[in-house]
Amino acid sequence: MTEHFGDTPLDEINQASVGVAVDAILRPGAAASTVVRNIIVPVRAVMSHAAWMGWGPEPRIKSPELEEATPKPQTPETVALMIERAPPAFRPLVVWFACTGCRVGETLTLDWAQVDLSARLAILLPETTKAGKRRVVDLYPAAVAMLAALPHREGRVFRRVDREPYRASDNGGGQLRTPWATTCQRAGVGGRWQEWKVAGRPKRRWIPEIGPHALRHTWASWHHVIHKDLLRLRDDGGWASVGQVECYAHSLPGHHAASIRQIWGLTPQWQRNSSVA
CATH class of the missing domain: 1.10.443.10 (Intergrase catalytic core)
Structure with missing residues:
Protein backbone atom coordinates (compact mmCIF):
# COMPACT_ATOMS: atom_id res chain seq x y z
CA MET A 1 0.00 0.00 0.00
CA THR A 2 2.92 2.34 0.70
CA GLU A 3 4.12 1.82 -2.85
CA HIS A 4 0.65 2.57 -4.21
CA PHE A 5 0.17 5.92 -2.44
CA GLY A 6 3.85 6.88 -2.59
CA ASP A 7 4.17 10.65 -2.08
CA THR A 8 0.46 11.41 -2.63
CA PRO A 9 -0.44 14.53 -0.59
CA LEU A 10 -2.66 13.73 2.40
CA ASP A 11 -5.38 16.12 1.23
CA GLU A 12 -5.68 14.06 -1.97
CA ILE A 13 -6.38 10.81 -0.16
CA ASN A 14 -10.16 10.52 -0.10
CA GLN A 15 -12.94 8.03 -0.70
CA ALA A 16 -12.29 7.93 -4.44
CA SER A 17 -8.51 7.42 -4.14
CA VAL A 18 -9.04 4.71 -1.56
CA GLY A 19 -11.38 2.98 -4.02
CA VAL A 20 -8.64 3.07 -6.63
CA ALA A 21 -6.23 1.58 -4.08
CA VAL A 22 -8.65 -1.26 -3.36
CA ASP A 23 -8.86 -2.13 -7.07
CA ALA A 24 -5.08 -1.88 -7.50
CA ILE A 25 -3.95 -3.77 -4.40
CA LEU A 26 -6.58 -6.41 -3.67
CA ARG A 27 -7.85 -9.22 -5.84
CA PRO A 28 -11.19 -8.65 -7.59
CA GLY A 29 -14.18 -9.36 -5.38
CA ALA A 30 -12.27 -9.00 -2.11
CA ALA A 31 -14.52 -9.32 0.92
CA ALA A 32 -15.56 -6.18 2.79
CA SER A 33 -13.64 -7.37 5.84
CA THR A 34 -10.49 -7.69 3.71
CA VAL A 35 -10.93 -4.15 2.38
CA VAL A 36 -11.36 -2.77 5.90
CA ARG A 37 -8.43 -4.72 7.37
CA ASN A 38 -5.92 -4.16 4.56
CA ILE A 39 -6.84 -0.71 3.23
CA ILE A 40 -9.27 1.32 5.33
CA VAL A 41 -7.74 0.73 8.78
CA PRO A 42 -4.09 1.51 7.87
CA VAL A 43 -5.06 4.56 5.77
CA ARG A 44 -7.17 5.94 8.61
CA ALA A 45 -4.39 5.28 11.12
CA VAL A 46 -1.80 7.16 9.08
CA MET A 47 -4.14 10.08 8.37
CA SER A 48 -5.32 10.30 11.98
CA HIS A 49 -1.72 10.47 13.19
CA ALA A 50 -0.92 13.11 10.57
CA ALA A 51 -3.95 15.16 11.61
CA TRP A 52 -2.92 14.93 15.27
CA MET A 53 0.54 16.21 14.28
CA GLY A 54 -1.04 19.04 12.27
CA TRP A 55 0.22 17.71 8.94
CA GLY A 56 -3.09 17.09 7.21
CA PRO A 57 -6.87 16.76 7.47
CA GLU A 58 -8.80 14.24 9.57
CA PRO A 59 -9.67 11.16 7.52
CA ARG A 60 -13.18 11.11 6.07
CA ILE A 61 -13.28 7.64 4.60
CA LYS A 62 -16.33 5.43 4.89
CA SER A 63 -15.93 1.70 5.44
CA PRO A 64 -18.00 -0.84 3.50
CA GLU A 65 -20.74 -2.41 5.56
CA LEU A 66 -19.70 -5.63 7.24
CA GLU A 67 -22.10 -8.48 7.69
CA GLU A 68 -22.60 -9.44 11.31
CA ALA A 69 -20.42 -12.43 12.09
CA THR A 70 -22.70 -15.20 13.32
CA PRO A 71 -20.96 -18.43 14.31
CA LYS A 72 -22.43 -21.16 12.12
CA PRO A 73 -21.42 -24.66 13.15
CA GLN A 74 -20.84 -27.28 10.50
CA THR A 75 -22.66 -30.57 10.87
CA PRO A 76 -20.72 -33.73 11.68
Whole structure:
Protein backbone atom coordinates (compact mmCIF):
# COMPACT_ATOMS: atom_id res chain seq x y z
CA MET A 1 0.00 0.00 0.00
CA THR A 2 2.92 2.34 0.70
CA GLU A 3 4.12 1.82 -2.85
CA HIS A 4 0.65 2.57 -4.21
CA PHE A 5 0.17 5.92 -2.44
CA GLY A 6 3.85 6.88 -2.59
CA ASP A 7 4.17 10.65 -2.08
CA THR A 8 0.46 11.41 -2.63
CA PRO A 9 -0.44 14.53 -0.59
CA LEU A 10 -2.66 13.73 2.40
CA ASP A 11 -5.38 16.12 1.23
CA GLU A 12 -5.68 14.06 -1.97
CA ILE A 13 -6.38 10.81 -0.16
CA ASN A 14 -10.16 10.52 -0.10
CA GLN A 15 -12.94 8.03 -0.70
CA ALA A 16 -12.29 7.93 -4.44
CA SER A 17 -8.51 7.42 -4.14
CA VAL A 18 -9.04 4.71 -1.56
CA GLY A 19 -11.38 2.98 -4.02
CA VAL A 20 -8.64 3.07 -6.63
CA ALA A 21 -6.23 1.58 -4.08
CA VAL A 22 -8.65 -1.26 -3.36
CA ASP A 23 -8.86 -2.13 -7.07
CA ALA A 24 -5.08 -1.88 -7.50
CA ILE A 25 -3.95 -3.77 -4.40
CA LEU A 26 -6.58 -6.41 -3.67
CA ARG A 27 -7.85 -9.22 -5.84
CA PRO A 28 -11.19 -8.65 -7.59
CA GLY A 29 -14.18 -9.36 -5.38
CA ALA A 30 -12.27 -9.00 -2.11
CA ALA A 31 -14.52 -9.32 0.92
CA ALA A 32 -15.56 -6.18 2.79
CA SER A 33 -13.64 -7.37 5.84
CA THR A 34 -10.49 -7.69 3.71
CA VAL A 35 -10.93 -4.15 2.38
CA VAL A 36 -11.36 -2.77 5.90
CA ARG A 37 -8.43 -4.72 7.37
CA ASN A 38 -5.92 -4.16 4.56
CA ILE A 39 -6.84 -0.71 3.23
CA ILE A 40 -9.27 1.32 5.33
CA VAL A 41 -7.74 0.73 8.78
CA PRO A 42 -4.09 1.51 7.87
CA VAL A 43 -5.06 4.56 5.77
CA ARG A 44 -7.17 5.94 8.61
CA ALA A 45 -4.39 5.28 11.12
CA VAL A 46 -1.80 7.16 9.08
CA MET A 47 -4.14 10.08 8.37
CA SER A 48 -5.32 10.30 11.98
CA HIS A 49 -1.72 10.47 13.19
CA ALA A 50 -0.92 13.11 10.57
CA ALA A 51 -3.95 15.16 11.61
CA TRP A 52 -2.92 14.93 15.27
CA MET A 53 0.54 16.21 14.28
CA GLY A 54 -1.04 19.04 12.27
CA TRP A 55 0.22 17.71 8.94
CA GLY A 56 -3.09 17.09 7.21
CA PRO A 57 -6.87 16.76 7.47
CA GLU A 58 -8.80 14.24 9.57
CA PRO A 59 -9.67 11.16 7.52
CA ARG A 60 -13.18 11.11 6.07
CA ILE A 61 -13.28 7.64 4.60
CA LYS A 62 -16.33 5.43 4.89
CA SER A 63 -15.93 1.70 5.44
CA PRO A 64 -18.00 -0.84 3.50
CA GLU A 65 -20.74 -2.41 5.56
CA LEU A 66 -19.70 -5.63 7.24
CA GLU A 67 -22.10 -8.48 7.69
CA GLU A 68 -22.60 -9.44 11.31
CA ALA A 69 -20.42 -12.43 12.09
CA THR A 70 -22.70 -15.20 13.32
CA PRO A 71 -20.96 -18.43 14.31
CA LYS A 72 -22.43 -21.16 12.12
CA PRO A 73 -21.42 -24.66 13.15
CA GLN A 74 -20.84 -27.28 10.50
CA THR A 75 -22.66 -30.57 10.87
CA PRO A 76 -20.72 -33.73 11.68
CA GLU A 77 -21.63 -35.05 8.24
CA THR A 78 -19.97 -32.08 6.54
CA VAL A 79 -16.87 -32.24 8.71
CA ALA A 80 -16.56 -35.98 8.11
CA LEU A 81 -16.55 -35.26 4.37
CA MET A 82 -13.95 -32.54 4.85
CA ILE A 83 -11.68 -34.94 6.71
CA GLU A 84 -12.20 -37.68 4.14
CA ARG A 85 -11.65 -35.49 1.09
CA ALA A 86 -8.92 -33.14 2.32
CA PRO A 87 -5.55 -33.39 0.56
CA PRO A 88 -3.55 -36.02 2.50
CA ALA A 89 -0.92 -33.57 3.78
CA PHE A 90 -3.67 -31.19 4.96
CA ARG A 91 -5.96 -33.80 6.56
CA PRO A 92 -4.19 -33.75 9.97
CA LEU A 93 -4.98 -30.05 10.31
CA VAL A 94 -8.67 -30.59 9.58
CA VAL A 95 -8.81 -33.35 12.20
CA TRP A 96 -6.98 -31.15 14.70
CA PHE A 97 -9.28 -28.15 14.19
CA ALA A 98 -12.39 -30.34 14.49
CA CYS A 99 -11.16 -32.13 17.62
CA THR A 100 -9.58 -29.25 19.56
CA GLY A 101 -11.09 -25.94 18.47
CA CYS A 102 -7.62 -24.39 18.52
CA ARG A 103 -7.05 -21.15 16.65
CA VAL A 104 -4.95 -21.24 13.51
CA GLY A 105 -2.05 -19.32 15.07
CA GLU A 106 -2.02 -21.62 18.11
CA THR A 107 -1.97 -24.62 15.80
CA LEU A 108 0.73 -23.60 13.35
CA THR A 109 3.16 -22.78 16.18
CA LEU A 110 2.56 -26.05 18.07
CA ASP A 111 5.82 -27.93 18.73
CA TRP A 112 6.19 -31.60 19.56
CA ALA A 113 7.73 -30.58 22.89
CA GLN A 114 4.26 -29.33 23.84
CA VAL A 115 2.51 -32.63 23.05
CA ASP A 116 2.17 -35.65 25.35
CA LEU A 117 0.42 -38.46 23.48
CA SER A 118 0.46 -40.84 26.46
CA ALA A 119 -1.31 -38.27 28.62
CA ARG A 120 -3.53 -37.24 25.67
CA LEU A 121 -2.87 -33.53 26.01
CA ALA A 122 -1.11 -30.60 24.40
CA ILE A 123 0.12 -27.43 26.10
CA LEU A 124 -0.41 -24.10 24.36
CA LEU A 125 2.21 -21.59 25.46
CA PRO A 126 1.18 -18.08 26.60
CA GLU A 127 3.03 -16.42 23.74
CA THR A 128 0.93 -18.35 21.22
CA THR A 129 -2.58 -17.91 22.66
CA LYS A 130 -4.85 -14.95 22.06
CA ALA A 131 -5.38 -14.42 25.79
CA GLY A 132 -1.65 -14.67 26.53
CA LYS A 133 -2.26 -17.53 28.96
CA ARG A 134 -1.06 -21.11 29.06
CA ARG A 135 -3.81 -23.53 28.04
CA VAL A 136 -4.08 -27.30 28.31
CA VAL A 137 -5.81 -29.01 25.38
CA ASP A 138 -7.35 -32.41 26.07
CA LEU A 139 -6.87 -34.63 23.05
CA TYR A 140 -9.73 -36.84 21.96
CA PRO A 141 -8.84 -40.27 20.56
CA ALA A 142 -9.19 -39.16 16.93
CA ALA A 143 -6.66 -36.38 17.52
CA VAL A 144 -4.29 -38.75 19.33
CA ALA A 145 -4.49 -41.27 16.48
CA MET A 146 -3.87 -38.55 13.90
CA LEU A 147 -0.83 -37.23 15.77
CA ALA A 148 0.56 -40.71 16.34
CA ALA A 149 0.44 -41.34 12.59
CA LEU A 150 2.56 -38.31 11.70
CA PRO A 151 6.03 -39.30 10.45
CA HIS A 152 8.08 -36.92 12.62
CA ARG A 153 8.44 -36.19 16.34
CA GLU A 154 10.58 -33.06 16.43
CA GLY A 155 9.95 -29.40 15.74
CA ARG A 156 6.63 -28.07 14.51
CA VAL A 157 3.84 -30.62 14.59
CA PHE A 158 2.01 -29.55 11.45
CA ARG A 159 3.88 -29.37 8.14
CA ARG A 160 3.15 -28.37 4.56
CA VAL A 161 3.13 -30.87 1.72
CA ASP A 162 6.90 -30.31 1.33
CA ARG A 163 7.26 -31.22 5.04
CA GLU A 164 8.46 -27.73 5.91
CA PRO A 165 6.72 -26.03 8.87
CA TYR A 166 4.06 -23.43 8.27
CA ARG A 167 4.98 -19.83 9.00
CA ALA A 168 3.90 -18.57 12.40
CA SER A 169 0.68 -16.64 11.78
CA ASP A 170 -2.48 -15.52 13.56
CA ASN A 171 -4.79 -16.52 10.74
CA GLY A 172 -2.86 -18.76 8.41
CA GLY A 173 -3.08 -16.33 5.53
CA GLY A 174 -2.38 -17.60 2.03
CA GLN A 175 -0.43 -20.64 3.21
CA LEU A 176 -3.69 -22.44 4.10
CA ARG A 177 -5.80 -20.90 1.36
CA THR A 178 -5.36 -23.46 -1.40
CA PRO A 179 -5.64 -26.71 0.62
CA TRP A 180 -8.54 -25.27 2.62
CA ALA A 181 -10.39 -24.24 -0.55
CA THR A 182 -9.77 -27.66 -2.06
CA THR A 183 -11.07 -29.36 1.07
CA CYS A 184 -14.23 -27.26 1.19
CA GLN A 185 -14.97 -27.64 -2.50
CA ARG A 186 -14.56 -31.43 -2.40
CA ALA A 187 -16.80 -31.64 0.68
CA GLY A 188 -19.56 -29.55 -0.88
CA VAL A 189 -19.13 -26.53 1.38
CA GLY A 190 -20.67 -23.44 -0.21
CA GLY A 191 -18.57 -20.82 -1.92
CA ARG A 192 -18.04 -18.99 -5.19
CA TRP A 193 -15.59 -18.74 -8.04
CA GLN A 194 -13.42 -15.63 -8.10
CA GLU A 195 -12.27 -14.71 -11.59
CA TRP A 196 -9.68 -12.19 -12.80
CA LYS A 197 -7.04 -11.75 -15.46
CA VAL A 198 -3.24 -11.64 -15.30
CA ALA A 199 -1.49 -10.38 -18.42
CA GLY A 200 -4.69 -11.01 -20.32
CA ARG A 201 -4.99 -14.61 -19.19
CA PRO A 202 -8.09 -15.62 -17.22
CA LYS A 203 -7.53 -16.89 -13.70
CA ARG A 204 -9.98 -18.23 -11.18
CA ARG A 205 -10.05 -19.82 -7.76
CA TRP A 206 -12.67 -21.22 -5.41
CA ILE A 207 -13.52 -19.00 -2.43
CA PRO A 208 -15.23 -21.02 0.34
CA GLU A 209 -17.91 -19.27 2.35
CA ILE A 210 -16.10 -20.28 5.56
CA GLY A 211 -12.48 -20.16 6.70
CA PRO A 212 -10.54 -22.51 9.00
CA HIS A 213 -11.70 -20.50 12.03
CA ALA A 214 -15.22 -21.81 11.34
CA LEU A 215 -14.11 -25.16 12.74
CA ARG A 216 -13.39 -23.44 16.06
CA HIS A 217 -17.03 -22.32 16.17
CA THR A 218 -18.06 -25.80 15.12
CA TRP A 219 -15.96 -27.43 17.84
CA ALA A 220 -17.49 -25.09 20.44
CA SER A 221 -21.02 -26.01 19.38
CA TRP A 222 -20.14 -29.69 19.43
CA HIS A 223 -18.50 -29.30 22.85
CA HIS A 224 -21.73 -27.99 24.31
CA VAL A 225 -23.77 -30.75 22.69
CA ILE A 226 -21.54 -33.35 24.37
CA HIS A 227 -20.70 -31.72 27.71
CA LYS A 228 -23.53 -29.22 28.36
CA ASP A 229 -21.10 -27.10 30.39
CA LEU A 230 -20.43 -23.48 29.43
CA LEU A 231 -17.77 -23.01 32.12
CA ARG A 232 -15.84 -25.96 30.77
CA LEU A 233 -16.26 -24.68 27.23
CA ARG A 234 -14.89 -21.29 28.26
CA ASP A 235 -11.82 -22.86 29.84
CA ASP A 236 -11.21 -25.55 27.22
CA GLY A 237 -11.46 -23.05 24.38
CA GLY A 238 -9.54 -20.22 26.00
CA TRP A 239 -12.31 -17.62 26.03
CA ALA A 240 -12.29 -14.83 28.61
CA SER A 241 -15.87 -15.13 29.82
CA VAL A 242 -18.96 -17.33 29.73
CA GLY A 243 -20.73 -14.54 27.87
CA GLN A 244 -18.48 -15.14 24.89
CA VAL A 245 -19.58 -18.77 24.60
CA GLU A 246 -23.29 -18.48 25.37
CA CYS A 247 -24.02 -18.24 21.64
CA TYR A 248 -22.97 -21.88 21.27
CA ALA A 249 -25.51 -23.20 23.79
CA HIS A 250 -28.27 -23.82 21.26
CA SER A 251 -26.50 -23.53 17.92
CA LEU A 252 -26.67 -27.24 17.06
CA PRO A 253 -29.43 -29.78 17.84
CA GLY A 254 -28.56 -32.49 20.33
CA HIS A 255 -29.40 -35.33 17.95
CA HIS A 256 -25.95 -34.83 16.38
CA ALA A 257 -24.26 -36.14 19.55
CA ALA A 258 -23.66 -39.68 18.24
CA SER A 259 -22.04 -38.40 15.04
CA ILE A 260 -19.86 -35.96 16.98
CA ARG A 261 -18.67 -38.74 19.28
CA GLN A 262 -17.81 -40.82 16.23
CA ILE A 263 -15.67 -38.07 14.67
CA TRP A 264 -13.91 -37.40 17.99
CA GLY A 265 -13.44 -41.14 18.55
CA LEU A 266 -15.35 -41.18 21.82
CA THR A 267 -16.08 -44.88 22.16
CA PRO A 268 -18.02 -46.12 25.20
CA GLN A 269 -14.87 -47.80 26.54
CA TRP A 270 -12.87 -44.58 26.22
CA GLN A 271 -15.60 -42.63 28.00
CA ARG A 272 -15.67 -45.07 30.92
CA ASN A 273 -11.95 -44.44 31.40
CA SER A 274 -12.13 -40.67 31.13
CA SER A 275 -13.97 -37.67 32.51
CA VAL A 276 -16.05 -37.22 29.37
CA ALA A 277 -19.74 -37.41 30.16
